Amino acid sequence: MSHNSFGHLFRVTTFGESHGPAIGVVIDGCPPRIPLRAEEIQAFLDKRRPGQSRFTTQRREPDAVKILSGVFADDAGQDVTTGTPIALLIENADQRSKDYADIADTYRPGHADYTYDAKYGVRDWRGGGRSSARETAARVAAGAVARKIIAGVCIRGALVQVGPYKINRARFDWREVERNALFCPDAHSTPRWEDYLDGVRKSGSSIGAVVEVVAEGVPAGWGAPVYGKLDADLAGALMSINAVKGVEIGAGFAAAELSGEGNADEMRAGADGKPAFLSNHAGGILGGISTGQPIVARFAVKPTSSILTPRRTVDRHGNETEIVTKGRHDPCVGIRAVPVGEAMMAIVLADHFLRHRGQVG
């Protein structure tokens, strides 16, 4: 029974707990001779790293990645993948397990404390243990390697909604995402979100968000019907991220309100001999196979469960009690979920590229 591994030909296994000595990932199936340096992985980890703004947890984790295996200098002296398992290690540096002593016996509402206990009968309660989103750093590291396999694909993520405030789509600018700590693509929304999140943070509360991830440059043909459909794998991958409660591809839930005429992505003959689509309600996937259009996925992230207002709960022995979650927490975990969503998109696409190549050549 192994459920900490993901992917078929590009296979990712993560390990570690929030307050253990380290977390990490083993990647098996990465093709050989791909140049890979730790700094390239580090750049993506730095985007997800906590403590970078007042809107994310103040836990100080350098998230410095070490390549333990699977990379070696080629004849030209360049570090490349060797085709053997790539093991990446990220040490935990800033654990404060005493913040969590109260929850050894008491279940935090919105967390996985009760379900881990119900399932396993034992759990590492320090910082949420394995259920903590600390694990997502390992996904981001794996995503950086996946990107190298599909170097022609551009994968970008942005926050498109914070609480009730959506971006104005007409002002969507990818360059803007790089300019603010919220990964917001709409310059007008950023200050409004900052004010709003300041209020949320000061009141010790939290709020949900929506993240959008777009992959451009995926050719038509990736995806494995019928049980390995690209959209199905993508939805599963994004849904496996902590705190994600909804995933949509393309028009998503809005498709329910569209007519057949409105939803049809009409085609004209493109200059390159391939169809030119006039819209992209399908989100770049038809029949579980990429169309060559941008692949567009969105996911809803619930509000951070750890808040300063007391919540009613029970303990392991069935006693009713109240809990205030101590420790350091993001007021909106959707912000740091952006690089994680990008990583999961990259892992799914790299795996499907290899699967497509394996079957079709």
Ligand SMILES: Cc1cc2nc3c(=O)[nH]c(=O)nc-3n(C[C@H](O)[C@H](O)[C@H](O)COP(=O)(O)O)c2cc1C
């Ligand atoms: C990047 C990221 C950071 C997170 N940080 C926190 C946090 O600081 N506090 C918290 O209560 N939940 C946090 N979460 C969410 C919890 O890990 C998650 O809600 C919990 O493990 C229960 O799992 P579930 O919500 O997927 O059911 C974070 C999620 C992500 C994606």
